[in-house]
């Protein structure tokens with residue numbers, strides 16, 4: 001089978017540069033294009049050199065339609081508006097669309113899912129093996145513990161992260177809610193400040209810390225009467241997300257149209 005030809009969207013960003021490096025380290029994958037925001041000062045720069053590698057001749061461009069003519073997939077870790085703009089082009093071109101962008105709202109998610117009758121999309125707020133295993137564990141523990149255990153989710157990221165709570169925190173919240181048999185949207189407490197009153201029973205709480213270079217720390221705390229269980233993951237390098245995204249793209253290549261998550265890619269659906 002020929003190499004999978006992949007476009008990196010947001011190629012000048014932190015994840016974009018990591019993805020360009022990951023592609024060079026991965027058998028069966030080839031860099032087919034490097035997308036940046038039209039008008040970015042990085043347009044025309046060499047994507048290899050931006051990633052700290054030797055020049056690879058793939059220059060950053062703002063034109064996804066032109067660069068995708070010969071491509072098989074797109075790895076998209078950008079911003080919500082860019083990801084939504086990429087959805088239609090990726091579907092039209094028949095590209096596997098790996099969506100890692102976070103901070104998407106419900107209507108953005110609906111747009112992404114709307115193309116999956118005819119296109120292959122793999123979406124996850126966190127592409128690492130560790131976090132996806134953590135998510136399965138959280139669901140199982142939430143199932144096992146009775147509602148006297150309050151669930152709180154704490155995350156810390158680098159100082160340049162723009163969205164909160166993190167996509168991962170929300171994914172872990174959804175896993176906890178699924179374990180409890182409740183809807184996260186109806187049972188979440190975000191951004192507590194001031195005289196908030198006592199904790200509402202059954203809520204899943206979120207707290208976000210920002211600072212330094214933290215690649216992504218997440219803890220799910222089950223706080224019960226006189227005891228606490230804490231399940232945690234620390235990302236030490238964002239290459240774990242980049243390698244996860246590559247794994248997702250290669251797994252999805254040739255799959256029938258549909259909406260997939262890392263649970264499908266990693267075979268975690270029936271873990272418990």
Ligand SMILES: NC(=O)C1=CN([C@@H]2O[C@H](COP(=O)(O)OP(=O)(O)OC[C@H]3O[C@@H](n4cnc5c(N)ncnc54)[C@H](OP(=O)(O)O)[C@@H]3O)[C@@H](O)[C@H]2O)C=CC1
Nearest residue numbers: 010012013014015036037077078082100102125126127241
């Ligand atoms: N699912 C997962 O496993 C992970 C998800 N993420 C998520 O990925 C996203 C990106 O994170 P990160 O790399 O740290 O952020 P960065 O800000 O470093 O990178 C985002 C890049 O996207 C570019 N961009 C903006 N608009 C467009 C556009 N229209 N077309 C193409 N590129 C565009 C930005 O350019 P400019 O700076 O010029 O605006 C920037 O280079 C975030 O949502 C983050 O939460 C991060 C790590 C792991």
Ligand SMILES: O=C(O)C1=N[C@H](C(=O)O)C[C@H](O)C1
Nearest residue numbers: 102125161166167168215216
């Ligand atoms: O912005 C980041 O850096 C990260 N974003 C993702 C998130 O919002 O959870 C994944 C990871 O934690 C790093």
